[in-house]
Amino acid sequence: MEKETGYNRATEIVHFPVCQEGNKDPYNASSVPIYQSATFKQTSSSDNSYDYTRSGNPTRSAVQQHLSVIMKAKHVYLVSTGMSALDVILRATVKTGQEVIAGDDLYGGTNRLLTHMAEYSGVKTHHVDTTKAEQVSTKLDVVKTRLVLLESPTNPKCQVADIPQIARLAHECQSTNGTDNSNGVLVVVDNTMMSPYLQNTLELGADIEYHSGTKFLSGHHDLMAGVIATNNDELANKLYFIINSIGCGLSPFDSWLLHRGIKTLSIRVEKQQANAIQIANFLESQLFNGIKFKVNYPGLASHPQYNLHKSMSSGPGAVLSFTTGDVGISERIVENTRLWSISVSFGCVNSLISMPTKMSHASIPAEIRKQRMLDEDLIRLCVGIEHVDDLINDLKQAILNAI
Numbered sequence: 037m038e039k040e041t042g043y044n045r046a047t048e049i050v051h052f053p054v055c056q057e058g059n060k061d062p063y064n065a066s067s068v069p070i071y072q073s074a075t076f077k078q079t080s081s082s083d084n085s086y087d088y089t090r091s092g093n094p095t096r097s098a099v100q101q102h103l104s105v106i107m108k109a110k111h112v113y114l115v116s117t118g119m120s121a122l123d124v125i126l127r128a129t130v131k132t133g134q135e136v137i138a139g140d141d142l143y144g145g146t147n148r149l150l151t152h153m154a155e156y157s158g159v160k161t162h163h164v165d166t167t168k169a170e171q172v173s174t175k176l177d178v179v180k181t182r183l184v185l186l187e188s189p190t191n192p193k194c195q196v197a198d199i200p201q202i203a204r205l206a207h208e209c210q211s212t213n214g215t216d217n218s219n220g221v222l223v224v225v226d227n228t229m230m231s232p233y234l235q236n237t238l239e240l241g242a243d244i245e246y247h248s249g250t251k252f253l254s255g256h257h258d259l260m261a262g263v264i265a266t267n268n269d270e271l272a273n274k275l276y277f278i279i280n281s282i283g284c285g286l287s288p289f290d291s292w293l294l295h296r297g298i299k300t301l302s303i304r305v306e307k308q309q310a311n312a313i314q315i316a317n318f319l320e321s322q323l324f325n326g327i328k329f330k331v332n333y334p335g336l337a338s339h340p341q342y343n344l345h346k347s348m349s350s351g352p353g354a355v356l357s358f359t360t361g362d363v364g365i366s367e368r369i370v371e372n373t374r375l376w377s378i379s380v381s382f383g384c385v386n387s388l389i390s391m392p393t394k395m396s397h398a399s400i401p402a403e404i405r406k407q408r409m410l411d412e413d414l415i416r417l418c419v420g421i422e423h424v425d426d427l428i429n430d431l432k433q434a435i436l437n438a439i
């Protein structure tokens with residue numbers, strides 16, 4: 037349950053007891069205990085506290101409560117992965133015949149699930165350029181549209197959507213002629229690229245915010261998790277119904293491990309972001325044997341939505357991407373790095389390099405990638421907490437040896 041603590045987010049992140057009043061551990065454990073139990077003995081057959089871990093678990097609840105304070109959300113649910121978070125949201129809100137509007141630059145796995153929904157559940161998705169609110173507006177259908185799904189910044193091109201404006205447009209799209217679109221249009225934001233530390237999309241007008249907790253929230257590449265947050269009680273009930281029905285609530289151990297990661301979220305993100313800003317400036321300011329790279333990062337003044345992003349968040353984050361103009365050069369850069377790991381995912385303490393079209397976004401068919409201008413030479417960097425000079429020197433040698 038959301039609670040105003042009066043503290044800054046960096047403090048709320050590390051001080052769980054601040055959020056814990058009325059829910060004290062009997063032994064004053066400093067770390068939330070792992071309730072590794074499938075069942076709970078009840079005091080009577082009508083005792084409706086914890087009974088079964090699929091339905092609820094004290095470790096999971098404690099971490100959900102902590103996140104609800106950090107995310108200023110009335111309800112937070114932890115599920116097994118970021119993809120299961122989206123699956124729960126779609127099952128809880130969208131019916132056959134209804135439509136989704138989503139971006140044309142978005143995580144490959146999200147595109148895959150939306151494509152599956154169109155084929156198996158009769159839920160069509162319109163993919164538009166979400167940097168242009170008018171493109172979302174054009175597809176809003178008072179009868180059919182149920183959900184607008186945004187990433188901002190997007191994975192991998194770091195495009196930024198005007199969340200407040202799109203939320204206004206979507207919420208205005210109410211049935212005025214007696215037709216029903218089952219409670220209006222919902223705005224759902226995948227806020228994984230920012231983490232709850234840098235951006236709060238519920239405050240920007242979203243009805244539901246979700247995260248792949250596998251990324252910044254965990255920070256160590258040692259668990260998979262999904263986080264769903266909302267301030268709407270009715271939506272919260274629907275989300276919980278699906279989580280309990282299909283059984284994708286996060287396990288006690290992974291909830292505990294996620295909590296361990298969350299406590300260092302602010303220092304990790306601050307350091308990763310400071311490194312990313314320097315790396316983006318380095319890549320953008322240099323000519324490499326006469327070649328100028330095009331860098332996508334909302335922390336660069338050259339980013340087309342630099343001011344918009346600044347107005348919605350407290351920082352540009354630690355993921356950036358760039359094109360070299362040549363797939364061969366890009367492949368060689370990625371393979372020449374020594375410190376940067378060739379790996380999918382992001383938000384981890386160590387730095388990662390990848391080629392989205394061959395890795396995280398390979399599930400988007402090549403012809404669709406082309407239509408959506410997802411360049412084959414795009415390199416994505418997910419910056420860690422190493423010394424920035426080492427990261428830049430490694431990139432420099434990888435680039436100079438590649439061209």
Ligand SMILES: Cc1ncc(COP(=O)(O)O)c(C=O)c1O
Nearest residue numbers: 117118119143191228248250261
């Ligand atoms: C932006 C974004 N959203 C959601 C997901 C899905 O998260 P998970 O891998 O935890 O299922 C990912 C990556 O996998 C992602 O990059």
Ligand SMILES: N[C@@H](CCSC[C@H](N)C(=O)O)C(=O)O
Nearest residue numbers: 143145191380381382395396
């Ligand atoms: N083989 C996986 C790829 C996961 S990509 C993970 C992450 N979201 C990223 O953007 O790097 C799959 O098919 O999902």
